[in-house]
Amino acid sequence: MGTVHHLDDHRPERPPISLVKPPALDPATVDTAPEDEAPVRLSGGRRVVRGLRTVVTSERTRASVRATARHGAYVVGGARIVTRRAWDSRSAARYERMIRAAEAAGNHELAREWEERGRAFRAARHQRRMELLSAPQRLAKGAAAGVGVTGGGLLLLGIILAVANENFADIATPTLALVELVRWIVVIVSVVWGPLVTLAPWLGLLALWGVGRHQQAAPQWALPTSQRDTGGAPITPSIVVTALRDLGVPALRKAIKEMGDAGAAMLGPIRIAGCGVEVDVTLPSGVSTNEVQDRRRKLAENLARHEHEVFITIPEAARTVRLWIADSGALDEPIGPSPLVMDATMTAHYKKGKAPWGRNLRGDAAELSVYQRHLLITGRSNQGKTAALRSLALWLALDPTVQFWIADLKGVGDWSMFDGIADVLIEGPSDDHVIQATEMVEAAVEEMNRRIEVRRNDPSATFPPLPVIVDEAQVAFMCPVKSDDGRYYGGAKATSRYFMAVRQIHNQGRAVDVLMWQGTQDPTDQNLPKLVREGAHTRASLVLGTETQSRMALGDKAVDDGAAPHMLRQGLDRGTLVVSSDGIEMPTGQSFLTVRTHFVDDDPAKEIAHRAKELRHGVTTRNGIEQTEERDALTDIATVIGDAPRLRTNEVLKRLHSLAPKVYGDQWTNDRLKSLLEDHGEEPKKSHGVMVIHRDHVLRALANRDTDGSASASA
Numbered sequence: 041m042g043t044v045h046h047l048d049d050h051r052p053e054r055p056p057i058s059l060v061k062p063p064a065l066d067p068a069t070v071d072t073a074p075e076d077e078a079p080v081r082l083s084g085g086r087r088v089v090r091g092l093r094t095v096v097t098s099e100r101t102r103a104s105v106r107a108t109a110r111h112g113a114y115v116v117g118g119a120r121i122v123t124r125r126a127w128d129s130r131s132a133a134r135y136e137r138m139i140r141a142a143e144a145a146g147n148h149e150l151a152r153e154w155e156e157r158g159r160a161f162r163a164a165r166h167q168r169r170m171e172l173l174s175a176p177q178r179l180a181k182g183a184a185a186g187v188g189v190t191g192g193g194l195l196l197l198g199i200i201l202a203v204a205n206e207n208f209a210d211i212a213t214p215t216l217a218l219v220e221l222v223r224w225i226v227v228i229v230s231v232v233w234g235p236l237v238t239l240a241p242w243l244g245l246l247a248l249w250g251v252g253r254h255q256q257a258a259p260q261w262a263l264p265t266s267q268r269d270t271g272g273a274p275i276t277p278s279i280v281v282t283a284l285r286d287l288g289v290p291a292l293r294k295a296i297k298e299m300g301d302a303g304a305a306m307l308g309p310i311r312i313a314g315c316g317v318e319v320d321v322t323l324p325s326g327v328s329t330n331e332v333q334d335r336r337r338k339l340a341e342n343l344a345r346h347e348h349e350v351f352i353t354i355p356e357a358a359r360t361v362r363l364w365i366a367d368s369g370a371l372d373e374p375i376g377p378s379p380l381v382m383d384a385t386m387t388a389h390y391k392k393g394k395a396p397w398g399r400n401l402r403g404d405a406a407e408l409s410v411y412q413r414h415l416l417i418t419g420r421s422n423q424g425k426t427a428a429l430r431s432l433a434l435w436l437a438l439d440p441t442v443q444f445w446i447a448d449l450k451g452v453g454d455w456s457m458f459d460g461i462a463d464v465l466i467e468g469p470s471d472d473h474v475i476q477a478t479e480m481v482e483a484a485v486e487e488m489n490r491r492i493e494v495r496r497n498d499p500s501a502t503f504p505p506l507p508v509i510v511d512e513a514q515v516a517f518m519c520p521v522k523s524d525d526g527r528y529y530g531g532a533k534a535t536s537r538y539f540m541a542v543r544q545i546h547n548q549g550r551a552v553d554v555l556m557w558q559g560t561q562d563p564t565d566q567n568l569p570k571l572v573r574e575g576a577h578t579r580a581s582l583v584l585g586t587e588t589q590s591r592m593a594l595g596d597k598a599v600d601d602g603a604a605p606h607m608l609r610q611g612l613d614r615g616t617l618v619v620s621s622d623g624i625e626m627p628t629g630q631s632f633l634t635v636r637t638h639f640v641d642d643d644p645a646k647e648i649a650h651r652a653k654e655l656r657h658g659v660t661t662r663n664g665i666e667q668t669e670e671r672d673a674l675t676d677i678a679t680v681i682g683d684a685p686r687l688r689t690n691e692v693l694k695r696l697h698s699l700a701p702k703v704y705g706d707q708w709t710n711d712r713l714k715s716l717l718e719d720h721g722e723e724p725k726k727s728h729g730v731m732v733i734h735r736d737h738v739l740r741a742l743a744n745r746d747t748d749g750s751a752s753a754s755a
């Protein structure tokens with residue numbers, strides 16, 4: 041990773057023409073001593089300062105300083121390691137350390153096992169020491185016996201030699217030979233001793249240096265670039281433990297130091313998890329989980345990662361933090377197109393299906409169930425909020441039973457493809473559009489109340505799902521306009537029309553499948569009142585500015601558990617959502633999930649919408665809620681039939697109702713439909729056992745009507 045290119049960045053421009061040939065430069069220093077090349081006259085003092093600066097900043101100088109420090113540190117580190125090994129082998133320190141580590145990890149069985157081994161070690165050591173007390177006598181006895189045996193042996197050998205040579209003097213020959221050997225040894229030792237004494241400390245240092253070098257016992261800055269640059273290095277237990285030790289939590293540091301190498305006992309297994317790894321860390325007592333959570337940036341840097349590449353969550357187990365550490369740079373890779381775009385045959389099911397929204401950090405598909413859940417998506421401007429909301433709606437549109445009422449208060453065409461799918465589509469940012477959006481949500485409240493009423497009479501009654509979508513909902517909350525009855529459309533008071541309508545749907549809409557989906561920018565208490573935030577079952581957030589906003593967007597619980605949309609990177613993490621919902625699968629005990637959503641661009645969105653329209657046999661989209669009471673029923677029937685050659689009477693009634701709920705209420709039954717057509721000389725017919733109305737018949741009735749006058753419907 042970029043280590044020296046900043047030197048290049050500051051290189052002044054070279055003069056274009058030089059009459060004085062610059063001195064030949066060493067390529068190693070050329071980057072850092074550009075001024076020397078220029079034929080500029082300098083005063084003596086400045087030249088010295090520049091020269092000094094050049095020397096100090098020269099990469100060669102720095103490399104030498106680093107090398108000196110490194111090799112010195114290898115010796116010191118090696119001495120430390122050897123001393124420690126010696127201490128460990130002579131004392132019970134190792135056992136003590138293992139016991140503490142096992143206790144810190146809460147593994148009492150292992151702690152007992154180490155205690156047992158420690159006891160055995162101490163007993164054996166005691167035994168050895170006791171034996172050492174009687175050692176001098178045994179040594180003296182042994183030596184006397186040894187001298188006796190050797191002397192006897194040599195004498196015997198001499199006698200055999202004397203007998204064999206028939207020379208009495210040979211009795212002393214073996215003894216004299218031994219004496220001569222000893223003399224030679226003394227001579228050799230006295231010659232070698234001097235140099236040996238001189239060399240010994242150096243050999244010792246060399247050995248220590250070797251140990252230190254092998255164990256890389258030098259500070260990071262002093263290591264050569266190739267070894268120092270650990271960016272993207274695989275995560276090992278030792279890296280995690282060191283990163284935790286250097287986190288700046290004194291209790292944690294102390295505990296890990298005491299555990300030494302055994303600090304890894306705090307860690308669970310390091311598991312591959314998508315484009316990164318996951319590891320649970322059981323903290324030693326005295327260290328709380330939020331002390332680690334609060335130091336996310338430092339932990340990430342200690343692990344040679346960027347802050348956004350490390351996630352700290354709190355799993356169920358006590359005193360445990362779960363770290364997810366991305367492979368370096370992996371989060372910046374695209375996640376690929378949405379299955380919604382790739383699979384042209386995909387359909388949706390409101391109740392049983394799940395929207396293919398994106399991928400979680402592990403790389404698994406993140407799918408959201410929208411069944412009976414209100415939804416809220418927040419985020420800073422231009423980060424992918426509309427795209428995330430729209431991709432859910434596009435998926436749901438592939439279930440033809442679902443009706444949509446949509447208000448897009450930005451109104452630049454992001455939702456235009458829903459023309460022909462949605463029954464209501466309001467597009468625009470003006471106060472008039474807010475008024476229409478408010479009326480739409482209020483009509484949804486009426487529809488909800490009607491459904492509740494029907495359900496009261498018939499508990500088995502079911503209704504077509506109706507998500508009421510308001511994108512850029514902050515525009516509605518901030519609208520300053522008053523209606524004729526003196527109530528504000530915007531605001532968060534008990535008299536605020538938009539706010540109250542949303543609250544009512546939040547409170548009662550779920551059970552009758554009238555759902556509120558809102559997208560909103562940069563939440564504040566004014567543009568997203570507390571009650572509205574908390575009424576949503578699925579809350580999702582793109583990048584936000586502050587933790588306070590994250591709390592508004594996702595709730596305290598998720599943020600306390602580690603959800604941090606404020607840590608996402610503006611611009612770079614477009615489409616990355618932190619989701620808190622029971623409609624999405626997440627690890628047990630976790631209250632939020634980070635999802636990288638698939639981006640469905642406008643053109644593919646239009647294609648998906650086209651498929652949705654084909655499943656629906658034509659829907660007439662209105663650009664607002666009808667406030668008129670008088671309607672032409674025959675024309676409306678023709679409208680709702682659309683292009684379909686024929687339509688079931690039940691479906692016609694349903695569509696009439698969603699076209700103008702106030703006019704085509706419960707009093708519009710099959711019989712009433714039948715008698716209306718009969719008034720015009722037509723009638724519903726049976727097709728495959730169900731009553732249908734033919735489009736041709738309705739059109740014929742309309743054509744013939746001119747002479748008879750129009751039939752109108754009224755509430």
Ligand SMILES: Nc1ncnc2c1ncn2[C@@H]1O[C@H](COP(=O)(O)OP(=O)(O)OP(=O)(O)O)[C@@H](O)[C@H]1O
Nearest residue numbers: 420421422423424425426427428614615637638639
């Ligand atoms: N999932 C995604 N992955 C990658 N890029 C995305 C994703 N979603 C959106 N984008 C990019 O972000 C841009 C803005 O998206 P979008 O219009 O949905 O943002 P927004 O938050 O609704 O903006 P606004 O501030 O207008 O409400 C898109 O044009 C696209 O380039």
